[in-house]
Amino acid sequence: MSPQLALLVNPAARGGRTLPLLEPVVRRLRAGGAEVSVIVGADAADALERACTAVAEHPDALVAFGGDGLVHLAVQAVAGTDVPLGIIPAGTGNDIATALGVPRRDPMAAARAVLRMRSRTVDAADVSAGGGEELFAGVVCCGFDSRVNERANRLTWPPGMAKYLVAVAEELRGFRPIPFRITLDGVPSEREAMLVAVANTHSYGAGMRVCPDARPDDGLLDVMVLGAVGKGEFLRVFPRVYRGTHVTHPAVSITRVRSVRLEAPDVVAYADGERVGPGPVSCEVRPGALRVLV
Known part of the structure; x- marks a missing residue:
């Protein structure tokens, strides 16, 4: 048939x-x-x-x-x-x-x-922020990278990916570590961080392997936190995300959880590259919510 x-x-x-x-x-x-x-x-x-x-x-x-x-x-x-x-x-x-x-x-x-x-069953996750609620299959970003997205989306020039490079340079000029309250599976902690990523799959942003060991079918979300570092160190660490080797840096931590809540001032969540809304941001995994042809 x-x-x-x-x-x-x-x-x-x-x-x-x-x-x-x-x-x-x-x-x-x-x-x-x-x-x-x-x-x-x-x-x-x-x-x-x-x-x-x-x-x-x-x-x-x-x-x-x-x-x-x-x-x-x-x-x-x-x-x-x-x-x-x-x-x-x-x-x-x-x-x-x-x-x-x-x-x-x-x-x-x-x-x-x-x-x-031929299909396989994989997870999705709920994300809510700023009154918006939706699902994501890949990565939610919150912090420096989402602020770059916000800035790039306001630019009318240059076209294409070049505007993101401009946005990175402009955002980095005045960027300061963000005070986050991070609640993982109901356990809260507070720390300053450059960015937080909540990952169902391992990469976002055209190949940035933010959580290189994340699996889309394990019923868990990988939460990567890049803690507060100076701008010079940030510029040295961040490019390593394309190889996934940033995870060995002492300012980086990755935790596997079922749910996460992020609270921070002036932070906007992006899921799979799409704007969800301003924080606070809540994510919860939905195991086996998707069937995908592979």
Whole structure:
């Protein structure tokens, strides 16, 4: 029987540069016997509404053609249902796809993985901040990195990833360690930190291996805290996150928990690269909430 696939598309992924791959991907899926309906929303809210409507019609899979932001949106639609999530990476980072074993640089290979319809069960997690509540599959960031996101989102120039480099330089100029109250599985502590990351998978931000040993199917969240360090030391430590070797630094700690609450002044949470809202921030794992085609 032909699989019924709802293909959720972000036409703006990578500035629209991956859109020419959409037609070949659809052709490949249909050549493999799938019946494909394409979903494109006018904006994120419209795309989510359309995705939820599609899932309610019980397709064999909801397939996200885009980056981590679109995967994040798709997770809201499929979590807790019997509809699996397929991913065809077409974004800049594709960290969630990488963590789940989906080919991140080969859309046709990812399409073949979807057609095999082999799924694994993984965790998701709830995150709430500033009155907003949603799910995430990858990483929640809170601190220096989320402030960089806030600053970059206000910039109109330069385009693309370059604006994040500008935002890093501008944010670092006046940045001071943030006083956090961190509650892990109900046990509170207070400390100054540069940033806190809550991870279901191991990386975010296009390959930053913030919690290199995080597993998406262990029923736990990895919480990484980079404590207060000087700016010079921060500039030495932070690039090590791309190799995952930052974890050996004495200012870094990683703890595995089921729930976490973060309280700090002027902090905004981002989940899978998407803005959730200002703190306080609460996260709780939902074991086995997702089925993913891999």
